[in-house]
Amino acid sequence: MKSSVQAKRDTLNGLLFASPWILGFLTFVLYPLVASLYYSFCSYDAISPPHFIGLENYRIMLTQDPLFWRSLWNTLYMAIFGLPVSLAAALGIALLLNQRIRGISIYRTIYFLPSITPVVASSVLWMWLLNPQVGLINTSLHRLGISSPPAWLSDPNWAKPALILMGLWAVGGGMVIYLASLQDVPASLLEAASLDGAGRWAKFRHVTVPSISPVILFNLIMGLIGTFQYFTQAYVMTNGGPQDATMFYALHLFNRAFQDFEMGYASAMAWVLFVITLICAIVVFRTSARWVYYAGESS
């Protein structure tokens, strides 16, 4: 039995050791959370004190700001089309790498490096690669016989696909996580499936995918959160253009807050983003019960 003196000492020590984070949580999470909810009902320019205006910010957002809807759609576009493609690409490469092949660490390095390249640097590099007239991508497409390749970042229809393409280059982080989980797929299960006459696809579909499903869920959730906050690439490469095709939610929010100094309005946008993120996370978690299997759990 633990003595009450020891229990008290533990509580004191526990609080003491955690106190930096607790202080950080109160100052940089809890207070801002409450304050931004309050600001969202205010007109606030960060110079004079916030002035309560009720639901006005939300009303303007939903009825008078076409850019709000545009940026929301652009962001959802990235989540609906970009995210699945990059999750699949990361898994595909991980599957290729998950074999007894010589030089595997060299491949892994090549695939991983783009994901830790500074975003501003890789954005600058891709602006150059995607340059419609002299960029490497279009000159190569020309040589392959495509006479009028897309203008990428200069074409409203191709700007988002161009950013998705650039995102594919940086799938290394998710790829490494998949790779580690693939190495933990029980060999006995795969062998048993082979003995039962399962082909490659059947083994992948019915053994590998269920085994790594918790990691798929992890990458999906992290990917969603990241996509909703997509900012730097758009700020550096296109600044929202052409014709608002890359005006993403976080960029619109930033502009309203720090260019127009409409901090109240931006706070309302932030809360809408928060609620959308929360709903998506809950939906994913709810449906995940159907496709995620945890080892050691009977289903």
Place this chain on the structure above:
Amino acid sequence: MIQPASERASRRRRFRLIAFAGLCASHVALISIGLLFALPFYWLVSTALKPDSQIFAMPPVWIPHPVVWSNYPRALHYIPFALYTWNTVKICLYTVIGTVVSCSLAAYSLARIPWRGRNLVFATLIVSMILPGQVTMIPTFAIFKWLGWIGTILPLTAPAFLGNAFYIFLLRQFFMTIPRELSEAARMDGCTEFAVYWRVIMPLAKPALVTVGLFTFIGSWNDFLGPLLYLNDERTYTLSMGLQRFVSQHGAEWAMLMAASTVMTLPIIVIFFLAQRTFIEGVTLTGIKG
């Protein structure tokens, strides 16, 4: 039924042939995709070494001839690189120290001290990770404005000393794997809680601490939104800020832009090669245990 030996041998040979073909296909796929991934890096470096006439040449020039080194000094002339690098390194170092110290303390509390309320603290920590940064961004900006810290590096470094939910979580998972007997033994010898943390757990947790340090360093080196929000004086700019400002002013100077991007990326690649294993293990730890 017993198969004749020759038939068995031929089947085995056929099987090996299929496996060999499969291996070849994998290699071909890995090499061709690998080339596609490496190509942008090659283009980055080679563009930086080309004279202007070859940068816009049609068809593209693959190997710069002659190799032009002057783009580097030119870029370094336009962008005060030494200053920006120093600013960035300074922010990175403070952030790394602050994060490692504060996160290991909190993780120790959550993993190694049995106290009432720690489950609540842990649950709060997990929930706080899903909160989008945009929600806290504006009030946080207001706090730093109130403190008079806008334009200094303090908004970028000071919060690191108050922990980071993600890294606390990572370290906590690692601390949980250290046998309980080790800290019990130290306590029997009369060690204080802090001594157990400092002398027993921290030395054992070196790989995890290095991982957190590396991730923090790279995150801080690559950060753009933070400097964009808080740095308004060119003399305090980081490399990310400097490069972005340069792009918006001299958009078409591709050789110089590529030279600058190379210089900014190089330290990250060097760090990666020095600590490759820690890196991969760290990424894995965040994902698997998550």
